[in-house]
Amino acid sequence: MEVFEAVADPVRREILLALGGGTLSAGEIAGRFAISRPAVSRHLRVLRESGLVRDEASGRRRLYRLVPDGLEPLRSWLSDLTPSTASPWSARLDALETEVRRTRRDRRRSEPPAADPPRADPPASATDHPAPTKETA
Known part of the structure; x- marks a missing residue:
C-alpha cells in the first residue's frame, strides 16, 4: 500500500503520532483507541506494509516502532x-x-581616525625643572 493511502486514515495517523514517542506494543497501541483489537491490528498491518512501521516479536508481545525514512x-x-x-x-x-x-x-x-600612538617619555630639555639634588634639598 502506498504511504499516502496509509496516512489517509485518521486512526493510522494517530498510531504514527503515538509511535513517534517511542516503541509501543500492539496492546498499548490498541488501548489508545475505542475500536476493536482486530481493527487496530489491520491498521498496523497497513502501516507495516507501507513501510511506515516495523514490528518485532518480544516474547508473547509484538513491538512496533516508527520508520522515519518511510515518510520521505x-x-x-x-x-x-x-x-x-x-x-x-x-x-x-x-x-x-x-x-x-x-x-x-x-x-x-x-x-x-586613529591618532599617533603616544611616545615614551620625551627627552629632558633645558627648560624642564632639574631633579632636586642633596645640595638643593
Whole structure:
C-alpha cells in the first residue's frame, strides 16, 4: 500500500503520532483507541506494509516502532508545495549575519581616525625643572 493511502486514515495517523514517542506494543497501541483489537491490528498491518512501521516479536508481545525514512515520499511531496525548503533558522541566521556586518561597518565609520600612538617619555630639555639634588634639598 502506498504511504499516502496509509496516512489517509485518521486512526493510522494517530498510531504514527503515538509511535513517534517511542516503541509501543500492539496492546498499548490498541488501548489508545475505542475500536476493536482486530481493527487496530489491520491498521498496523497497513502501516507495516507501507513501510511506515516495523514490528518485532518480544516474547508473547509484538513491538512496533516508527520508520522515519518511510515518510520521505510525504516530505518530498510537501516540500514541492512550499516555496522554500530552507530551515526557518536559515533566514534568521542570515539576517543576524547582515546586522553584525552592518554594525561593524557603522562603528568603523563613526570612530575618529586613529591618532599617533603616544611616545615614551620625551627627552629632558633645558627648560624642564632639574631633579632636586642633596645640595638643593
